[in-house]
Amino acid sequence: MDNNVSGKVIIITGASSGIGLAAAKLLASQGAIVSLAARRTDKLEELVNEIVSSGGKAKAFTTDVTKREDLEALVNNTVLTFGKVDVIFNNAGIMPLSMIESLYYEEWEQMIDINIKGVLYGIGAVLPYFKAQKSGHIINTSSVVAYFVPPTSAVYSATKYAVRALSDGVRQELTPYNIRCTNIAPGLTQSELTNSISDAGLQTALQKMMDIAIPAEAIARAVSYAVSQPETVDVNEIIIRPTAQS
Numbered sequence: 001m002d003n004n005v006s007g008k009v010i011i012i013t014g015a016s017s018g019i020g021l022a023a024a025k026l027l028a029s030q031g032a033i034v035s036l037a038a039r040r041t042d043k044l045e046e047l048v049n050e051i052v053s054s055g056g057k058a059k060a061f062t063t064d065v066t067k068r069e070d071l072e073a074l075v076n077n078t079v080l081t082f083g084k085v086d087v088i089f090n091n092a093g094i095m096p097l098s099m100i101e102s103l104y105y106e107e108w109e110q111m112i113d114i115n116i117k118g119v120l121y122g123i124g125a126v127l128p129y130f131k132a133q134k135s136g137h138i139i140n141t142s143s144v145v146a147y148f149v150p151p152t153s154a155v156y157s158a159t160k161y162a163v164r165a166l167s168d169g170v171r172q173e174l175t176p177y178n179i180r181c182t183n184i185a186p187g188l189t190q191s192e193l194t195n196s197i198s199d200a201g202l203q204t205a206l207q208k209m210m211d212i213a214i215p216a217e218a219i220a221r222a223v224s225y226a227v228s229q230p231e232t233v234d235v236n237e238i239i240i241r242p243t244a245q246s
Contacts (some may be wrong), residue, residue, distance in 0.1 A: 004228045005031040006031025010081045011074065013065055014092030014123060016043035022216035023089060023223045028056035030224060035078040035085070037063035038092070059084075065092045065118030068125075085129055087137040087227055090122040093159075095193040095200055097152040107198065108155045115159035116166075117222030123170060130179050135231065137180045138225060140167045142186040144241050152202060160185075168188065171236055180234040182226040187241025188213040212244040 010027055016038035024034045028051045036058055044060035051058040061080055063070045078085050093115045098105040102155040110136030119140050144151050146160035167183035173183065184213050190213045197203040219240060226235040 003030055004230065005224060007033070008086040008227065009033045009035065010087040010089060010227070011035045011078055011122075012036065012089045012091060012241075013037045013063065013071075013074075013118065013127070016040045018193070019131050019186065019189065019216045019219045021047060021090045021091070023038075024049065026217065026224055028058055029167075032227075032230075033057040033082050034059075035067075035074070035082065036060050037074050038133070039064055065090075065121060066078040066113040067239060068121045069127040071118075074180065075129065075213040079129060083131070085126060086135070086240050087139065088122050088126045089139045089141075089180065090119040091139075091141045091224060092118050092218060093141060093193070095156050096194045096196040096198060097156055097206070098197070098199050099152055100154050102199070104198070105192040107196075111155055111159045116162045117216070119166065120164055123166075129172075130174075134178050136177075137182070138167075138174075138226060139182045139184060139226060140185050142167065144185050144201065144245075146185055146240060147239070150189045168236070171234070178231070180231075182223075182235050183237045184219065184222055184226070185237065185239040186219045187239075187245045189219055191214050195243070212242045213238075214242045 010032045012020050012024050014034035024036055028034050034201045038044050048058045048060045061074050063074045088198050092236040139162050142163040143160040145157040146164040164183055167181050171181035194206050200244045222238045222240050
């Protein structure tokens with residue numbers, strides 16, 4: 001299978017549901033070896049069993065992206081298991097939208113810890129390997145709200161603006177090492193993100209909007225596209241949203 005995906009070892013965080021799960025299935029079906037990370041071990045094991053039973057290669061690593069040591073263990077164990085790492089897809093994230101005046105400090109801190117620090121820890125863990133082999137691909141999940149800020153999304157957008165800025169900075173700094181960096185910015189996508197919204201009224205309103213959401217597989221195809229490009233081609237940014245989303 002000559003698609004520049006087959007044979008690559010790809011780490012995926014947030015792999016137990018949504019975009020991460022869809023990406024794991026698609027990339028494994030294209031011949032990639034997937035190292036799957038999330039906190040829900042049972043969900044990861046179900047996914048690994050599904051991929052392996054279909055002829056793919058996968059392994060689960062229980063990981064909390066808010067813990068730097070977990071990301072370091074994830075990358076190190078991936079290399080010990082599969083001999084290398086070619087791509088990291090920093091996909092784990094949460095979206096507890098709320099009005100700023102609600103002062104949901106704990107939710108703000110969770111978003112910062114998972115959406116920003118989790119991405120940084122993933123990059124930091126994989127970077128020594130990528131630098132040593134003079135190749136690698138960092139893919140980060142941002143959002144369309146990294147380009148505009150709707151009401152209730154001030155803090156969430158701030159974290160995704162940060163991921164967008166981080167992706168471009170990383171891209172420029174790591175060019176001498178032949179390391180690629182891609183920022184994936186999904187619009188309304190079918191996932192469990194809305195489950196983290198504690199404001200019942202806001203969650204109901206957003207659920208109604210999800211009628212136009214695109215399947216997670218659409219984002220997975222974008223990830224595959226970026227990975228599949230020749231090593232001389234660096235896809236820096238992909239914005240993908242439902243046709244019906246303004």
